[in-house]
Amino acid sequence: MFSSLNQQSIKRRPAFTLVELLVVLFILLMLATIALPTVKRLLSDQKASRAARNAAIFIDAARNRAIAENRYVGVRLERLGTGSFGQAASIRMRQLVGIPPYTGDSADAVARLQSLNTPTPPPVLPAPPSINAAEFEANDCPLLALSSRLLNNSDPDDDHLAPIRLGDLLELSGGRSVPILSIVDDFASTDPDPPTIVTVRFNLNEPNANNNNTFPGKVREPIDSSQPLISDKREPVKFRIHRRPVPSSSTTLSLPRGVAIDLNYSGIGVAGNQFSPDVSGGLAAGDVDIVFDPNGSVVSVTTDVSTGAMGFPVGKIYLCLGDSAGVMAAGDDLFQNSGRTVANIRSLDSIWIVINPASGQVVVAPFATASTAPTAPANPRDASWGPALTQARSLANASATLDSEP
Structure with missing residues (x-):
């Protein structure tokens, strides 16, 4: 009696046919196909x-x-x-x-600021020149002398070996830093002695997005008329050269x-x-x-x-x-x-x-x-x-x- 009842209950248990399962799987596959690009783009x-x-x-x-x-x-x-x-x-x-910044190899290393502008022909009075260069003693700053040799030789492939390169920052009195535009010395191939003076060029003007210059470096003290404008020397000042950072490994x-x-x-x-x-x-x-x-x-x-x-x-x-x-x-x-x-x-x-x-x-x-x-x-x-x-x-x-x- 109990076995017959169990058989009837088993026959009446609800279930899915194979066709119904295939239809459901097909619908899920279509939904996944539609949603996949959206999900992929969202993850991207x-x-x-x-x-x-x-x-x-x-x-x-x-x-x-x-x-x-x-x-x-x-x-x-x-x-x-x-x-x-x-x-x-x-x-x-x-x-x-x-x-660390470079301040020279001697304790008394200084920079002598000057203006390398073209002299104004007389009788026009010269305008106050802009400071745009600094002179350094080669013996006090041998890294600058070495950089000048490497940057100005006939092989441009070794410019990256210069310890001080163009674009490094020269910090002057007051904490102002300006990029270095050029490094030259007074040495010629025929000279028997090494260079004694290294000249660094820079520009105190800072261009902005409107192509206007800010912070012009005008000389405010009186000009010594006994010296030509091309070598208008100024008082020596302390300096620091910030070399470009090196890549971290x-x-x-x-x-x-x-x-x-x-x-x-x-x-x-x-x-x-x-x-x-x-x-x-x-x-x-x-x-x-x-x-x-x-x-x-x-x-x-x-x-x-x-x-x-x-x-x-x-x-x-x-x-x-x-x-x-x-x-x-x-x-x-x-x-x-x-x-x-x-x-x-x-x-x-x-x-x-x-x-x-x-x-x-x-x-x-x-x-x-x-x-x-x-x-x-x-x-x-x-x-x-x-x-x-x-x-x-x-x-x-x-x-x-x-x-x-x-």
Whole structure:
């Protein structure tokens, strides 16, 4: 009796047929197919956002270290390679560690400020000259003498061996630092003796975004009329030369796979892309250095990637972080948006990392639509790129930032 009841209950138990299970699996498969691109894009956006924030934190850490240690600390954007694609991309940052300033090898080493201006012909009265050079005794500053020899010989490949290089900062009385423009000496190939005087040129004027100069270095004391203007000597002053920081072997940041800093569209100012490779010049582009001073401000940045020259930034620094597949090689269409190939400047998934040189503040900002096509899309240095870059940076210029969490 009980066995028959159990058999009846088993027969009446509800269940799904094979056809019903196949229909459900088919519906789930269709939903997954529809949702997969959205989920994939969401994960990709999160990866780019996190990479941008990590890069901003890394740059800000260098700024904080410069303030805490009262020295010059920077960040280097290493290029991926020397090929047409590698010169346009960076996937690793390296911190630049400051080294002690150079004050000469003797206790009484001084700099004698002077003005190397062209004399005003009489009868016009000479205007107060601008201080733009300093003389150093070679015996007191042998590193300057050695640097002059290496920088002015016939082999430019050994310029990087100079202990003091162009772009290093000369700090004068009052704490003002200016980039070094040239280092020369009074030595000639026919002289039997080594050089005795080393002359360093600089510019006390600081250009700004409006191409106006600030802080002009006018001489205020009376001019000695008995001396020619070309050698107008001033009182000796103490000095410090801040050599560019050296790369750290341990403090680095590698971007996640599929993300890169696109240097084709990175640069200084609302329309600048000075970090892009110079495809017309034929010279390989080097790394990009950004250096903070002990106050937390950006004191110098690479202004010429072909020569490695450093200078004062005349505007905000913009770094384009995007998909590594969107990095276009030299000679390609850098503004393309066809099929599966989308340049990073045309993608709203790209992100701006913006550095304010005055305060050193680093923010992460979204991209805006760039609709104005350049007339030379294969040459990022062409002036026609200005409107497209300005449009893409419009949200960043309006102080728009990404949320604190993706």
